[in-house]
Amino acid sequence: MFESPYSFENLDVGQNPAWLNWFLSLPLVIQIAVVSILISTCFILYIQYRIWYIRFKNYIYNKRVKYIVPILDDLITEQIVLKSNASQNQFGEPAFNIPNQIRAEFRSRKYRQIIIDRIIKYQADFTGTIGTEMRNLYMELGLDKVSFRKMKSRKWEKKIRGIRELTNMDILIADVNILPLTNNKRQELRSEARNAYIKLSKNEPFKFFDVTTEPLLKWDQIELFKTITTTENIAIPNFARWVTYSNNKSVVAFCMELIVYYKQYDAAPAVVKLLENKDHLLRAQAINCLGKLKYEQAAPQLVHIYSNQPLNCRLEILKALGRMGNKENVTFLKQEFMYSTDFDIRKNAAKSIVRNSNKQQIDLLMESCTPENQLILKHNLNPLIKY
Amino acid sequence: MRNILVIDDDEIIQNVLDKVLTKEGFHIELAGNGKEGLSQIEKMAYDLVITDLMMPYANGFEIISRLKKHPNTANAAIIVISSITNEDSIMDGFKLGIDEYVRKPIIIGELVMRIKKLLSPRT
Numbered sequence: 001m002f003e004s005p006y007s008f009e010n011l012d013v014g015q016n017p018a019w020l021n022w023f024l025s026l027p028l029v030i031q032i033a034v035v036s037i038l039i040s041t042c043f044i045l046y047i048q049y050r051i052w053y054i055r056f057k058n059y060i061y062n063k064r065v066k067y068i069v070p071i072l073d074d075l076i077t078e079q080i081v082l083k084s085n086a087s088q089n090q091f092g093e094p095a096f097n098i099p100n101q102i103r104a105e106f107r108s109r110k111y112r113q114i115i116i117d118r119i120i121k122y123q124a125d126f127t128g129t130i131g132t133e134m135r136n137l138y139m140e141l142g143l144d145k146v147s148f149r150k151m152k153s154r155k156w157e158k159k160i161r162g163i164r165e166l167t168n169m170d171i172l173i174a175d176v177n178i179l180p181l182t183n184n185k186r187q188e189l190r191s192e193a194r195n196a197y198i199k200l201s202k203n204e205p206f207k208f209f210d211v212t213t214e215p216l217l218k219w220d221q222i223e224l225f226k227t228i229t230t231t232e233n234i235a236i237p238n239f240a241r242w243v244t245y246s247n248n249k250s251v252v253a254f255c256m257e258l259i260v261y262y263k264q265y266d267a268a269p270a271v272v273k274l275l276e277n278k279d280h281l282l283r284a285q286a287i288n289c290l291g292k293l294k295y296e297q298a299a300p301q302l303v304h305i306y307s308n309q310p311l312n313c314r315l316e317i318l319k320a321l322g323r324m325g326n327k328e329n330v331t332f333l334k335q336e337f338m339y340s341t342d343f344d345i346r347k348n349a350a351k352s353i354v355r356n357s358n359k360q361q362i363d364l365l366m367e368s369c370t371p372e373n374q375l376i377l378k379h380n381l382n383p384l385i386k387y
Numbered sequence: 388m389r390n391i392l393v394i395d396d397d398e399i400i401q402n403v404l405d406k407v408l409t410k411e412g413f414h415i416e417l418a419g420n421g422k423e424g425l426s427q428i429e430k431m432a433y434d435l436v437i438t439d440l441m442m443p444y445a446n447g448f449e450i451i452s453r454l455k456k457h458p459n460t461a462n463a464a465i466i467v468i469s470s471i472t473n474e475d476s477i478m479d480g481f482k483l484g485i486d487e488y489v490r491k492p493i494i495i496g497e498l499v500m501r502i503k504k505l506l507s508p509r510t
Contacts, residue, residue, distance in 0.1 A: 073399075077406050081495070125399050128494035 061114075068111045071102060072118055080133040096140060106141050116143050120168045138169050151177060156186045167196040175207070182208035191220045195227045198234065205234055209242050209251050216250040224254070229261065240267035243274065249282055256289040268295040275305060283309070284316045291320025299324055303332050315348050322352025330356050337376075338369060346373060350380045388414045389506050390431060392460075394424035394438040394450060395468065400493075404437065407495060408502070421445025425453055432459040434506055440469040440476070451483045464505040468493060 016024070023031060079096050098106070106115050116138070123134045138144060143165075150162025151173070159181070166173055173196065181193035194212075198205045205228075216224065228234065239255040239262075246252050252274070259267045272295075274286035290298045302317045309317065318336065321329040330353060337349035354362065354377070362381070366374055379385060391413050393404050401417050408415050416433075418424035422444040424436075436454055440447030447467060454460040467480050470491040477488050487501050 073402060077402070081403050081406055082410060121399055123492075125397060125492055126403070126495060127492035128496060130403075130495055131492060 064110060065114055068114055069118060072115060080130055096137060112143060112146055116165055123168055135169050144171050156189045160189055160192045163192050163196045167199050172200055179208060179211060183212050183214055190214060191223060195223060198227050199231050206237055212248055212251060216254050221254050236262055238264060238267055240270035243270045253285050256285050260289055260292045265293060268293050272298050280310050280313055284312045287313060287316040287320050291323040294324050296324045296326050299326050299329055315344055318348040318352055322355045325356055327356060346376055350376045354380045389434040390414045391435045392416045392427055392433045394418045396420050396442045411499060421450045424450055428457050428459045433463045435464045436460055437466045437468060440467055440471055448483060451485060455484050
């Protein structure tokens with residue numbers, strides 16, 4: 001019979017160290033228990049070491065903050081806050097009067113991250129002269145180079161930190177460095193790079209829409225929307241360009257949101273073309289967009305395609321017809337309200353009818369419809385009801 | 388000398404307002420949160436209170452309504468400094484009796500002018 005050469009019976013117990021002989025002589029259960037205890041002890045020691053290490057790091061960090069922050073605060077107070085013309089010196093001369101020793105400390109590895117964080121905090125709290133001078137100070141201390149170096153790091157979280165610092169300080173990043181990151185596999189990095197690109201690119205802030213192949217997630221869209229609508233002096237293009245040519249569905253959907261927000265009526269014909277798109281979600285959003293733009297020219301086409309559409313598109317068509325405010329559509333809406341068997345269709349048709357009819361017309365309709373439809377109509381007459 | 392109370396948990400804002408307003412000739416008291424701010428008003432009367440809206444212990448709205456009821460601050464002008472952009476919150480602040488709403492990031496020169504205007508004797 002085959003016997004394993006590693007089984008305990010085959011070990012020459014006499015040649016082993018004494019502790020191993022003792023261990024091997026123990027029952028198996030005890031051996032397992034001893035090994036488990038050893039592993040647990042090592043794990044606990046490691047955790048304890050990590051805790052001490054983190055505490056020590058925090059202690060050192062706090063000590064450095066306590067030392068350097070008051071020096072920086074005093075410098076900012078004296079040379080920026082209380083003196084508005086700090087940088088109006090001769091060209092080539094340092095704009096801030098910082099003693100060489102302190103300048104070296106600000107630039108040192110030990111303190112530069114603390115300095116960057118503090119300057120960014122000032123920049124977030126103050127704009128105008130103080131904000132501009134903070135940017136000048138950041139540049140003069142060469143901290144932009146530190147942030148650029150972070151962007152070249154292999155770690156994605158360090159790259160994000162670098163991008164965020166440069167964006168906060170309004171430092172231009174070359175397209176060649178930032179554009180590839182807008183399409184990075186890492187979602188967090190991608191999102192940060194896109195936001196930065198919009199904020200920093202003065203001429204074509206939406207250029208990354210051309211190159212992005214990764215989808216814009218819903219959260220990304222919210223973030224981008226906030227960045228686009230709150231960034232000052234941003235050049236807003238005609239978003240019809242991406243609605244027509246982009247192969248990225250999420251970019252097309254997002255552009256339609258922007259078309260509605262910026263009321264780009266010129267983009268409506270491009271959106272109409274999406275009514276023939278195979279993706280029903282995109283079609284539904286196109287219909288929604290046309291409704292919000294009140295693009296009446298699309299109404300006949302919406303009525304025409306209605307019967308071939310899935311439920312979500314039908315509901316959007318009913319809403320869009322209501323938003324367009326065209327009285328001619330009321331007949332179609334009434335027909336859907338009276339004869340449809342689907343509750344949601346009747347509800348949305350009723351809402352659109354209420355939007356486009358006077359009290360007399362609604363009273364007439366109320367008389368001629370079923371008790372359930374009367375309830376739906378009454379529900380929609382409440383101005384607080386919105387959907 | 389006019390007394391100003393600054394209630395803000397942001398030490399940078401505290402520090403800058405302290406330096407700038409002291410230079411402009413005002414007497415400044417600082418409080419790091421709502422609770423500290425409310426204990427400060429027990430000690431002396433103020434002509435102006437500058438407060439943030441989002442702070443630990445007591446939020447800005449609570450502080451404003453307490454300031455308006457307290458004899459030491461009932462007649463004081465109130466300036467809110469906040470990054471809140473919600474229109475309803477700003478309107479709520481004005482309903483409670485604030486005099487100015489300054490949005491972060493602050494333009495310090497503009498804030499000083501507003502303070503001077505609020506504290507100048509009305510003819």
